[in-house]
Amino acid sequence: MTEFLENLVRGIPGLKITTDPDPIAQACTDWRKRYATTALAVVEPQTTAQVEALVKRCGEHGVAVCTQGGNTGLVGGAVPVADGEHATRPHVLLKTHRLREVLTLDEANLTLTASAGYTLHEIQEFAAAHGLLFPLSLASEGTCTLGGNLASNAGGVAVLRYGNTRELCLGLEYVNAHGERCGDLRGLRKNNTGYDLRHLLIGSEGTLGVITTACIKLYPAPNSRCVAWLHVRDIDAAVQTLNHIQQKAFHELTSFEWMNATAIDLVQKHFPAKAPVGPAGCDHVLVEFSSLGSEAALHDHVAGVLADLMNGNPAVMNITLTKNAREAEQLWALRENISEAQAKEGLNVKHDVACPVSRLPEFHHQALAAIEEAGLSVQPILFGHLGDGNLHFNLSAPSHLDAKVFLEQHQEALNDIVHSAILACGGTVSAEHGIGQLKRGLLRDITAAPTYRAFVAIKAALDPQNLFNPGKLLAN
CATH class of the missing domain: 3.30.70.2190 (Alpha-Beta Plaits)
Incomplete structure (x- = not known):
């Protein structure tokens, strides 16, 4: 792979390339420190043209691309895969935080167009300086990036009123598996001219392309x-x-x-x-x-x-x-x-689930009753965006037990109980955190076979070399 890295240095002027082991190890460790992987290099493009050139060269050399924004995800989607056949495949980790070419606002159209590397907080502040509101709001907004928000279809605390990231995006630009710039940034609220590929990229967790720029909705700022x-x-x-x-x-x-x-x-x-x-x-x-x-x-x-x-x-x-x-x-x-308080307290079994609001009490009671019937003693730390049906149903070990041992012994059983309860109530096992590498097997198991085949077919059509984020979202 030395030839590949030398090719990047010679062929893409201005591309920052890091091959030192310590920065690579830091970048390849996820926020929860559940996955600690590695890569050939950390690459940090400044322009969409550099992303195009990088993807082309990765395709020529069979090197996978793992795209990372603020690395605040909770399912291992923003670091190279840790196990399975793709774990031995050479990767580069593409950090997007230097992608800051575009930041413009159309006040009459109530839209903002920004590069993927801007943090959510920076976008909020830019809109606020013009008396406008970008309503997406997350605890990690000082670190997470627009590109990551789109790739994960981030939710947050204002979905009840404004919708999640998908509903706030009017257009996006991305680089496809051939290293070509694709997409539409016109900021149109009505446009019925063929397939809307924007919605395939949003929530795709970096598996279909590299999002580089987006046009997003703004609102009048509340008084x-x-x-x-x-x-x-x-x-x-x-x-x-x-x-x-x-x-x-x-x-x-x-x-x-x-x-x-x-x-x-x-x-x-x-x-x-x-x-x-x-x-x-x-x-x-x-x-x-x-x-x-x-x-x-x-x-x-x-x-x-x-x-x-x-x-x-x-x-x-x-x-x-x-x-x-x-x-x-x-x-x-x-x-x-x-x-953060949970992190200070120690390990716990996390669940990011959702169902119709009307059935949340039913799920809550069924899940806790099933845990008790199974003879499992837990500390339920339960909270979430009840207004849009999303709960973080987290279960800690009793105070007198070692948390690590408790998880090793009971995590699988607790997952089965919670997931069965939420699916029985017409819900989902991943409301806003995504699938990543954590839940890829679960997604396959709970998805109807024709639907899952469609997922696989879309991936194969848009990324025939399995270049982007292999081993994430899909189990095969």
């Missing part, structure tokens, strides 16, 4: 914001609360997050953030509202909706309504630090 923290009896009460609020304040409702008592107790153990005082052992709900109207009008409207909610409703036990942005951020810190 007011209000956040409420509710103590509720259980997840059933949380769903009922969501239904009530949607009936009364549908257009103002931005986020609706549910957390069980264990999740919030864990955050307060490891971080200084404190939740509003409420009954012991109750569940928590964080609700955000926003409006183009005044702060006072929004606050009064929300206060009325929540007062009506509590009237004669014993399942809602306490409501705290923020008065300013500082208080709102303090409440959001409780929700956003759950994952």
Whole structure:
């Protein structure tokens, strides 16, 4: 492979190439440190033309391309595959953070066009400087990139109101397996001229091409914001609360997050953030509202909706309504630090599941009952975007057991129980984290045979050499 790397150096001026073992090892270790792999080199293009040239040379030499944005994924999709036949195949890891050729805004069309290497936070800030909003919001927004958001079809806390990344993208440009620039950045909201390849690339986890640029939707920035923290009896009460609020304040409702008592107790153990005082052992709900109207009008409207909610409703036990942005951020810190608190606490079995909102309580109760019936003792750390049906159903070892040993002994059984329960409720085993290399076998097992054959056929048609991210998403 020395000849291949020399070819890159000579043939692609300006391409940054790193072959030192330490930076390669760092780049090839995923965020959860579940996969530690390697590559021939880390390559960092600055332009789409460099990506085109790189992909052509990789195709000529049979070198696979693993594309990585901020490396914040949770399923091993942004590092070379760790096992199977593709693990021995030579890879380059293509980091996109230097792809920053384009950052423009069309105010009249409410669109922003940006290169894949910009972080989500940078895009949010650029839109905000023009009085506009790009509503995608994730805990990792300071690190994750636009290209990664598109490749993984990222969700986040505002899907309830604005949709996930797929719904926010009007067009994208990508480099295909032949090293050709493809796509459409015109920012059209109506365009019925053939297959819309954009939707194949979004959520494809880097297996069909390298996304280099995208045209995304913007919205008028809200003039007011209000956040409420509710103590509720259980997840059933949380769903009922969501239904009530949607009936009364549908257009103002931005986020609706549910957390069980264990999740919030864990955050307060490891971080200084404190939740509003409420009954012991109750569940928590964080609700955000926003409006183009005044702060006072929004606050009064929300206060009325929540007062009506509590009237004669014993399942809602306490409501705290923020008065300013500082208080709102303090409440959001409780929700956003759950994952970090879990990491501090130790290993756990993670599940990113979703089903119709109406069936979330059914799934919750069935899964926990099945775990108990199996004789497994766990600490459920449960939270998520209840407003769009997505829960992070994470299970930790009891405090008196070694977490690593617990996972080795019981992870497979717990996965089977949770996945069976969510599928029985008309749900999915991957709501927003994707498939990567973690769930590729599971995807094959739960997908109808004709559908899975279509997946394989699409991959073969668009990437006949299996150049892009081999060993990810598909099991074969």
